[in-house]
Amino acid sequence: MKRKEALAAVSILFESTPCFVTVGLTWLDWNTARPSDGNFHLKTLGSGSSVGLGMALALPHRKIAVLDGDGAVIMNANGLITVGRVQPKNLIHIVFDNKIYESSGCIPTASAYNLNIANFGRAAGIPHVRQVDKIDDFKTAVKDAFESDGPHLIVAQVEPSGEDANTSYSRLNEIEGKFKFMRHLERLEKRPLREDAVDIKLSIR
Amino acid sequence: MATVENAGKIIRALKRAGVNFVASLPDASLAYLVEGLDEDNDIVHVPLSREEEGVGVCMGANLAGKRCALMMQNAGLLNSCNALTTTARQIEIPMLLLVLYAGALNDMSFPMLGMVTEPVLDALGIPHYVLNNIDDAPNVVAGALVQAYNAQRPVAILLTKSVL
Numbered sequence: 001m002k003r004k005e006a007l008a009a010v011s012i013l014f015e016s017t018p019c020f021v022t023v024g025l026t027w028l029d030w031n032t033a034r035p036s037d038g039n040f041h042l043k044t045l046g047s048g049s050s051v052g053l054g055m056a057l058a059l060p061h062r063k064i065a066v067l068d069g070d071g072a073v074i075m076n077a078n079g080l081i082t083v084g085r086v087q088p089k090n091l092i093h094i095v096f097d098n099k100i101y102e103s104s105g106c107i108p109t110a111s112a113y114n115l116n117i118a119n120f121g122r123a124a125g126i127p128h129v130r131q132v133d134k135i136d137d138f139k140t141a142v143k144d145a146f147e148s149d150g151p152h153l154i155v156a157q158v159e160p161s162g163e164d165a166n167t168s169y170s171r172l173n174e175i176e177g178k179f180k181f182m183r184h185l186e187r188l189e190k191r192p193l194r195e196d197a198v199d200i201k202l203s204i205r
Numbered sequence: 206m207a208t209v210e211n212a213g214k215i216i217r218a219l220k221r222a223g224v225n226f227v228a229s230l231p232d233a234s235l236a237y238l239v240e241g242l243d244e245d246n247d248i249v250h251v252p253l254s255r256e257e258e259g260v261g262v263c264m265g266a267n268l269a270g271k272r273c274a275l276m277m278q279n280a281g282l283l284n285s286c287n288a289l290t291t292t293a294r295q296i297e298i299p300m301l302l303l304v305l306y307a308g309a310l311n312d313m314s315f316p317m318l319g320m321v322t323e324p325v326l327d328a329l330g331i332p333h334y335v336l337n338n339i340d341d342a343p344n345v346v347a348g349a350l351v352q353a354y355n356a357q358r359p360v361a362i363l364l365t366k367s368v369l
Contacts, residue, residue, distance in 0.1 A: 020265070040268070042292075043291045043292055043295050043296060044257075044260070044261065044287060044288045044291045044292045047258075047260070047261035047264075047288060047292060048261075049258075049261075050258040050259070050260075050261030050262045050265070051261040051262070051264055051265040051292075052265060053251070053261075053262055053265065054226075054228070054251070054261065054262035054263060054264060054265025054266040054267075054269075054271075054273075055265035055266060055268060055269050056265070057226075057249050057251065057262075057265075057266060058226065058249070058265065058266040058269035058270070058271045059269050064265075076255075076257070076258065078254035078255045078258060079254075079258050079261075081254045082251070082252070082253055082254045082258055082262075085252060085254075086251060086252070174295060174296050175296065175297055177296075178268070178296050178297065178298075181268060182268055185268065185269060192270075193268070193269055193270035194270070195270065195272070195354065196354055197351050197352075197354035197355035199354075200222075200223065200272070200350055200351050200354045201351045203223050204221060204222055204223065204347045204350075204351075205221075
């Protein structure tokens with residue numbers, strides 16, 4: 001399956017779920033499948049599991065999703081170990097494993113050779129790990145992740161985008177993206193979340 | 206030698222400033238602080254596997270309204286430079302960095318780490334303050350947090366072993 005088709009098949013399941021999305025083609029593909037202020041563009045490769053964990057702990061009543069790639073996960077593999085240790089029940093981490101650094105010159109990643117990311121996740125203590133390579137199975141895995149406690153790690157085996165690769169540019173300024181994302185979260189949570197320096201100063205007695 | 210009493214003073218300073226989320230990686234001098242944070246019911250404490258994760262963990266929590274701190278040794282600060290740049294600085298995420306200052310004045314460990322710590326923070330555009338006296342902890346912690354939100358960036362407090 002292709003990542004673009006897989007994302008299109010599950011986007012409706014996400015509703016307004018906050019999504020942290022790895023930099024590169026996954027971001028472009030996801031914004032096409034689900035355009036939303038609830039999409040956050042990660043700028044540090046590999047930070048998905050960490051950012052998702054932080055928000056999952058801060059909002060334990062809400063599902064938090066991470067859309068990631070094999071190259072990024074390998075770069076911060078210890079993030080999976082921390083997730084396995086902390087066990088955030090509401091975290092859904094989806095890794096599209098195309099076995100290449102697709103946005104960085106299409107050089108093979110370790111998952112093309114020695115690394116099985118799903119097995120790594122299991123060894124790290126993540127209790128719900130699935131590896132899928134068909135759209136229907138992917139859909140079922142994502143649906144289950146939304147309906148049951150996690151942490152969930154779904155490793156989707158995908159083909160490289162090849163000639164279908166999205167060639168557009170993301171024009172979103174990251175600071176504006178942050179504020180849009182926080183306003184989206186505030187609407188979901190029905191309470192203010194953002195604090196400024198005055199809030200901090202006035203709160204300290 | 207680190208003391209439980211000083212760890213308690215630093216945790217009280219964090220709570221007075223409203224810090225309610227701390228990600229950390231231990232150092233021998235930070236052990237009482239780590240234990241104290243684990244036992245504290247008002248602070249979510251996340252044990253990291255590598256310090257750079259902590260920048261992402263704190264951003265995720267900060268976007269959801271938490272007041273965050275990342276606690277580590279200065280070796281971990283060096284491990285975190287990419288995330289501090291491409292996450293914390295680029296996306297303008299306020300957080301406290303509580304950094305054990307190995308190799309500081311009168312500390313024989315890791316002299317090279319001690320020498321590069323403040324120049325690296327300067328290069329990253331991260332304001333930093335050395336805590337030499339534990340009685341200054343409440344004001345320095347509160348002031349650093351206000352500055353972090355005012356300047357929309359991390360602010361580092363360098364913890365010498367004399368305050369631990």
